[in-house]
Amino acid sequence: MRAASNPDRLSMYNQNRLKIGLFGANCSCGRAVTTVPERWSGTWPDNLRLARLADDAGIDFMLPIARWKSYGPRGDYQAATLETLTWATALLGATRRITVFGTVHAPLFNPIMAAKQMVTADHVGEGRFGLNLVVGWNEGEFEMFGVRQREHDLRYDYAQEWLDVVNLIWSPRENFDFEGKFLVHKGIRAHPKPFGGSRPIIMNAGASPVGRTFAIRNCDAFFTNVMGLSLEEQGVAVRKAQAEARSHGRELDVYTVGVITCRPSQKEAEDYYNYSISTEADWTSVDEILAAKHILADQMPPEQFQKMRRQQANGMGGLPLVGDPDRVAQQLAQLADAGLRGIGISFVNYLDELPYFCAEVLPRLARLGLRESQFRTSS
Numbered sequence: 001m002r003a004a005s006n007p008d009r010l011s012m013y014n015q016n017r018l019k020i021g022l023f024g025a026n027c028s029c030g031r032a033v034t035t036v037p038e039r040w041s042g043t044w045p046d047n048l049r050l051a052r053l054a055d056d057a058g059i060d061f062m063l064p065i066a067r068w069k070s071y072g073p074r075g076d077y078q079a080a081t082l083e084t085l086t087w088a089t090a091l092l093g094a095t096r097r098i099t100v101f102g103t104v105h106a107p108l109f110n111p112i113m114a115a116k117q118m119v120t121a122d123h124v125g126e127g128r129f130g131l132n133l134v135v136g137w138n139e140g141e142f143e144m145f146g147v148r149q150r151e152h153d154l155r156y157d158y159a160q161e162w163l164d165v166v167n168l169i170w171s172p173r174e175n176f177d178f179e180g181k182f183l184v185h186k187g188i189r190a191h192p193k194p195f196g197g198s199r200p201i202i203m204n205a206g207a208s209p210v211g212r213t214f215a216i217r218n219c220d221a222f223f224t225n226v227m228g229l230s231l232e233e234q235g236v237a238v239r240k241a242q243a244e245a246r247s248h249g250r251e252l253d254v255y256t257v258g259v260i261t262c263r264p265s266q267k268e269a270e271d272y273y274n275y276s277i278s279t280e281a282d283w284t285s286v287d288e289i290l291a292a293k294h295i296l297a298d299q300m301p302p303e304q305f306q307k308m309r310r311q312q313a314n315g316m317g318g319l320p321l322v323g324d325p326d327r328v329a330q331q332l333a334q335l336a337d338a339g340l341r342g343i344g345i346s347f348v349n350y351l352d353e354l355p356y357f358c359a360e361v362l363p364r365l366a367r368l369g370l371r372e373s374q375f376r377t378s379s
């Protein structure tokens with residue numbers, strides 16, 4: 001049986017300096033807002049095949065998106081989504097090495113129920129479950145649940161209490177009451193505790209000042225957007241977040257998200273990127289997503305709005321990593337140079353594109369000392 005200390009969990013049971021995970025595979029279309037026929041199915045058989053492929057290739061984690069309902073009246077993009085805690089539990093049962101996150105909306109899940117579901121997933125995966133805690137932003141989803149969406153900053157006050165309850169449940173404490181501003185629970189008793197005597201990794205991607213502070217105070221992994229920042233600026237952003245975490249007595253890993261288009265030549269990669277994410281972008285869905293975020297054409301100069309549309313089409317704002325294997329490996333290495341601990345990546349079609357990425361880019365990263373060439377686990 002594997003050991004599962006807190007450092008083991010944070011290292012994802014390997015020595016890879018730059019962690020690489022797959023982001024968004026539980027949703028149809030994944031992260032690419034495109035109409036190309038080969039776009040991602042998001043079905044269970046494809047997710048299972050992908051997880052096994054990623055597990056064998058030494059990919060570090062899988063991060064799903066908790067999406068309950070697609071956007072806007074047409075709703076084509078991410079129209080079919082697999083619920084993430086059940087998805088994670090099943091994938092953990094089918095894999096041996098990879099860390100699998102479940103993404104939980106604090107306002108939609110009773111914390112006692114969620115803590116139990118997550119512990120179950122963690123035992124199935126022998127310490128490989130991770131929590132992505134989100135507060136939600138898609139109003140249509142909340143209306144569907146019949147749950148009132150709180151004012152933005154208050155969402156994080158609620159999430160703090162929610163997480164305090166979950167952390168207490170996961171701690172050795174027994175038979176306790178919780179009385180907060182939002183949550184009141186009597187006689188909490190929960191067994192088993194998380195696997196191996198340590199709690200699951202917790203991540204969050206708060207981007208607003210309040211969301212960011214929440215992430216830095218509570219999380220092991222903070223996902224932040226570094227698009228448009230120079231290498232130097234990325235380094236400053238990472239060090240600033242880590243210094244803030246240390247001022248709260250915590251260590252913090254900083255991650256980002258990106259979209260990979262890797263082909264044998266730079267030209268092929270750029271051509272496919274332009275075809276899938278620009279010429280054949282699903283512009284109707286792009287506009288529906290922007291509208292759900294209250295980003296409208298009449299609020300800004302046309303060129304700025306077009307830029308935002310292009311960013312949404314490309315993995316809803318992920319860093320575009322487009323090129324031949326040398327170029328993609330070099331771009332990933334730069335992220336590590338800036339101090340980033342890892343990246344959640346997506347492809348237009350994960351199963352079609354992951355084998356080439358693993359065969360060509362991972363060995364290059366190993367040669368740069370950023371990844372194990374023959375990955376090891378402590379199990």
Ligand SMILES: Cc1cc2nc3c(=O)[nH]c(=O)nc-3n(C[C@H](O)[C@H](O)[C@H](O)COP(=O)(O)O)c2cc1C
Pocket residue numbers: 064065066067103132133134135136137138204205206207208209210211212223224257344
């Ligand atoms: C890597 C990553 C994963 C995210 N996953 C989800 C998700 O599954 N569901 C969701 O509603 N929001 C998700 N978000 C949105 C964030 O949790 C957050 O709400 C958003 O970045 C806006 O920040 P704010 O809440 O501080 O305003 C994700 C963002 C990132 C960058």
